[in-house]
Amino acid sequence: MSALLQVSNLVTEFGGGRGRSGLKAVNDVSFSVDRGKVLGLVGESGSGKTVTGFSILRLLERPGRITGGRILFDGTDIANCSEEEMRNLRGKRIAMVFQDPMMTLNPVLTIGTQMVEAVQAHDKVSKDVARQRSRDALGLVGIPSPEERLAAYPHQFSGGMRQRVAIAIALLHQPDLIIADEPTTALDVTIQSQIIYEFQRLAEESNTAVIWITHDLAIVSRLADDIAVMYAGRLVETGPVGEVLTDPRHPYTAGLIASVPSQNRRGEPLHQIRGMTPAINRLPQGCSFRTRCDRATEGCLIMPDLIPEEDRAFRCIHPVMKEVA
Amino acid sequence: MVTSIIRRLFQAIFVIVAMTIIVFIGVNVIGNPVDILINPDANQAERARVIAHYGLDQPIWKQYLMFLQGLLHGDFGDSFVYGRPALGLILERLPATLELAITALGIALVVGLPLGLYAGLYPKRLSSKLIMSGSILGFSLPTFWVGLMLIMVFSVELGWLPTNGRGPTMEFLGVQWSFLTGEGLRHLLLPAFNLALFKTSLILRLTRAGVQEVLPQDYIKFARAKGVRESRIIGVHVFKNLMIPVVTIIGLEFGSLIAFSVVTESIFAWPGMGKLIIDSINLLDRPVIVAYLMMMVMLFVALNFIIDICYTILDPRVRLDAKA
Numbered sequence: 059m060s061a062l063l064q065v066s067n068l069v070t071e072f073g074g075g076r077g078r079s080g081l082k083a084v085n086d087v088s089f090s091v092d093r094g095k096v097l098g099l100v101g102e103s104g105s106g107k108t109v110t111g112f113s114i115l116r117l118l119e120r121p122g123r124i125t126g127g128r129i130l131f132d133g134t135d136i137a138n139c140s141e142e143e144m145r146n147l148r149g150k151r152i153a154m155v156f157q158d159p160m161m162t163l164n165p166v167l168t169i170g171t172q173m174v175e176a177v178q179a180h181d182k183v184s185k186d187v188a189r190q191r192s193r194d195a196l197g198l199v200g201i202p203s204p205e206e207r208l209a210a211y212p213h214q215f216s217g218g219m220r221q222r223v224a225i226a227i228a229l230l231h232q233p234d235l236i237i238a239d240e241p242t243t244a245l246d247v248t249i250q251s252q253i254i255y256e257f258q259r260l261a262e263e264s265n266t267a268v269i270w271i272t273h274d275l276a277i278v279s280r281l282a283d284d285i286a287v288m289y290a291g292r293l294v295e296t297g298p299v300g301e302v303l304t305d306p307r308h309p310y311t312a313g314l315i316a317s318v319p320s321q322n323r324r325g326e327p328l329h330q331i332r333g334m335t336p337a338i339n340r341l342p343q344g345c346s347f348r349t350r351c352d353r354a355t356e357g358c359l360i361m362p363d364l365i366p367e368e369d370r371a372f373r374c375i376h377p378v379m380k381e382v383a
Numbered sequence: 384m385v386t387s388i389i390r391r392l393f394q395a396i397f398v399i400v401a402m403t404i405i406v407f408i409g410v411n412v413i414g415n416p417v418d419i420l421i422n423p424d425a426n427q428a429e430r431a432r433v434i435a436h437y438g439l440d441q442p443i444w445k446q447y448l449m450f451l452q453g454l455l456h457g458d459f460g461d462s463f464v465y466g467r468p469a470l471g472l473i474l475e476r477l478p479a480t481l482e483l484a485i486t487a488l489g490i491a492l493v494v495g496l497p498l499g500l501y502a503g504l505y506p507k508r509l510s511s512k513l514i515m516s517g518s519i520l521g522f523s524l525p526t527f528w529v530g531l532m533l534i535m536v537f538s539v540e541l542g543w544l545p546t547n548g549r550g551p552t553m554e555f556l557g558v559q560w561s562f563l564t565g566e567g568l569r570h571l572l573l574p575a576f577n578l579a580l581f582k583t584s585l586i587l588r589l590t591r592a593g594v595q596e597v598l599p600q601d602y603i604k605f606a607r608a609k610g611v612r613e614s615r616i617i618g619v620h621v622f623k624n625l626m627i628p629v630v631t632i633i634g635l636e637f638g639s640l641i642a643f644s645v646v647t648e649s650i651f652a653w654p655g656m657g658k659l660i661i662d663s664i665n666l667l668d669r670p671v672i673v674a675y676l677m678m679m680v681m682l683f684v685a686l687n688f689i690i691d692i693c694y695t696i697l698d699p700r701v702r703l704d705a706k707a
Contacts, residue, residue: 117607119599149610156608161601166623166698175619176609211699227609 061090062132062267063114063235069126070106070113081338083109083122085291088364091235091284094265096257098282098299100272100314102335106291107271108157111237114269115154116144132234150180153228157240159221163212169196169223170208176227195226199256218249225253232264239271254281275318279303287311290346291338297370307372307379310347345374353378391691395684402680403454407447409676410669450673459674464663469670473656473678479549480648480655482562484640486571487578488633494579495586496629502587503594504617514587521584530577530650537573545570547652574651578644582636589632593625627697634690635683642679 068087074080084106091097101107112118114129116136129136131152136144148154156162163172173192174185181188189208196204199222212220221241228236238257242250258281260266270282278285278299285302287295287310295308306312316329333350336342342349344359351358353376364371421433434440437460438449453459459469502511538546549570562568597603598621606616645657652658656675663671695701 115608117604119604145610145612147610148608154605154608156601156605158601162605164602164606164620164624165700166627167619168699172606175606175611175615179610179612179615213700224605 060133062093063269064090064130065110065114065127066130067127068110068113068124068129070109070118070122071125072122074121080121080125082291083338084113086127087286087288087291087293088127089284089286089293089296091267091269093234093267094261095283096261096268096270096281098270098272098278098285099288100275100278100285101288102273104290104335104338105288107288108239110288111154111239111269111271114237115148115152117148117154146180149176149228149233150231151233152235152237153231153233154237155221155224155228155239155241157243159217159224159241159244162224163220165212167211168208169210169212169215173208173223173227173230176230180231191230192226195230196223198229199223199226200252201226218245221245221249221253225256229260233266235267235269236260237269237271240273242277243272243274250277257281275303275314287314290336290341292346292373293364293371294347294374295370295372296364297372301370307367307370307377308347308374309351309353309376309378311372312378388692391688395688398684399680403451403677404447406673406676406680407450410673411443411446413667454677459677460670462663462668462671464666464668464671469668469674470678472671473659473674476654476656476659478560479653480641480644480657482560483571483575483578483644483648483653483655484637486562486575487582487640487644488637490575490579491582491586491636492633495583496590499587499590500594500617500625503591503598506591506595515591518584518587521580522588524580526577526581526646527650529580530574530647533573533577534650544573546573549654574647574653577651578640578647582640585632585636586629589629590625593628594621597621597624623697627694630693630697631690634686634693638679638683638686641682 066088068084069082070084071080071082087106087110089097089099099107099110109118109122112122113124114131114136116124116139118124124137131147136147139147163169170189170192173195174188177183177188177191178185183191192208193204196207201207201219201222207215212223215223221244225241236257242253245253254277257268257270261268270278272278282299285295285297285299286293287302287308289310295302295306295311302311303315306315310331313329313331317331319328331350336346336349344361345351345354346361348354348358353374355376357375362373362375364373365375365377417430417434417439421430425433431440438446441449457470461467462469462472465472498514502514505511534546537544547570549567560567562571603616603620606620607613611620641656643657644653644655645661647653648655648657649661660672660675662668663675
């Protein structure tokens with residue numbers, strides 16, 4: 059069985075055109091997600107994770123555009139879809155939850171209006187039926203007295219409640235794929251747990267595929283089946299979560315893992331990756347991580363390919379190997 | 384909601400009272416009407432009689448109280464020039480100004496909103512750039528000059544439209560209106576267009592700015608991610624956010640159209656209130672000036688009140704603030 063979503067060698071550029079090349083926010087990124095699986099797409103701010111998400115929905119804002127690679131969704135190349143076909147995919151088969159719940163709902167429309175329009179955008183049903191479905195979806199994400207809530211405006215909700223509404227909207231059509239762009243970053247920890255639990259249940263029960271975009275490795279370890287680590291627009295390491303997080307190959311992944319605070323290393327200074335993420339228009343020659351890496355040698359002046367190893371892959375010629383004790 | 388309306392009502396009354404003082408002092412400063420009212424050859428006794436007749440021999444605070452008393456009865460005194468009640472004189476001219484203002488505002492909305500929307504949605508197109516450049520002209524060309532040019536081109540050179548007056552009028556609801564007759568409509572066209580030019584540019588630029596502010600918002604992108612049709616995104620999501628500032632401006636500009644269409648009315652000899660007030664100021668016709676100013680104060684207060692209510696309908700966030 060082929061994967062639900064297959065992204066291969068995706069390149070998304072900003073600017074450029076007319077012969078000049080733009081800035082590659084996403085560069086040669088490949089991954090796939092199966093039904094019922096959760097992929098954790100991990101990276102720092104500016105590493106291209108969000109742009110990857112928007113590329114899949116073809117919702118890039120100018121001057122951003124896809125300039126290379128292929129995105130196959132359920133066997134269809136989305137580059138060949140017409141605008142109307144894309145609209146039919148969005149919300150219906152691929153849904154997205156945004157990062158900032160305070161900004162994703164229109165402040166001058168009621169929750170009900172915004173949910174009903176989402177239903178009616180794809181299904182020719184009466185307003186009453188659409189309202190009923192919206193009510194059920196709100197109940198599903200644990201919003202009390204959904205009937206009254208439909209008449210409320212976004213500013214009458216807290217951030218956590220708004221994110222639940224956004225998730226309820228994403229669930230309205232029982233999509234095949236949900237792209238969740240750091241949906242819990244703006245929320246407090248207890249609500250974060252509840253939402254992660256909801257997504258887990260969703261993936262298991264409805265066989266929905268999830269791409270969870272985040273910089274939080276702790277969430278990924280709890281939720282995801284697979285992980286894809288991005289750095290400066292490129293994938294640096296992919297593989298099953300269990301293997302990658304316990305036995306990372308790429309020094310960047312290893313650095314990220316070491317930077318997570320832990321009970322076991324109480325009192326010790328927290329590990330930091332030295333330096334800062336380079337600006338995307340000033341990437342060093344060769345491996346982008348070279349300037350921050352302790353293992354860098356002259357060989358790193360050439361961009362390494364993704365090196366496969368069983369069901370995982372990494373982009374480093376000096377991989378970290380767990381010492382066999 | 385109710386408490387906020389009551390609060391606003393009190394504020395409105397306070398504004399009106401404050402304005403009565405300013406208006407009263409203002410007209411007392413601009414000149415002595417006696418000099419104009421009385422024939423220079425008149426003798427002292429006749430002079431004293433006229434002054435006493437108009438109550439001008441009373442102390443200023445007493446004059447003010449008399450003025451307030453008249454105000455409460457809708458009596459601003461008789462016009463020095465026409466010898467008839469000042470308020471009636473103004474109300475007689477109101478329909479002419481009103482139809483001019485409404486037509487101008489209509490033109491401004493029908494032209495400004497769609498063009499602004501277009502220029503905001505497709506800012507890179509040449510046509511959008513032309514629209515925006517044109518709006519700068521509409522903004523900066525002085526009204527009197529545009530009015531004269533309109534007369535030059537459409538009346539003098541082309542001979543299509545009349546230069547002045549209202550043309551024949553037709554009675555409707557007991558008032559004479561120009562727009563009901565074909566000839567009157569022809570008379571209305573040029574002054575209305577002249578008056579609308581600035582407002583069109585204003586609404587156009589405001590609309591475009593609104594579109595450009597709303598479009599990059601996350602909630603627009605989220606609506607797209609829901610698969611909502613583009614027509615609905617523009618027509619509902621963008622438009623409703625956009626109308627909040629536009630409604631405010633429409634209200635205020637409608638007031639200014641009625642109150643300050645003086646230049647256009649003078650150029651096209653439109654027999655509206657603007658023309659009346661200019662004539663009255665020249666002749667120091669105090670009751671008419673006062674009545675006019677007070678009417679405009681009430682007009683603006685009423686418009687602001689209506690805008691506030693529209694505002695709470697459009698923007699739910701304001702509603703909650705009012706409750707708190």
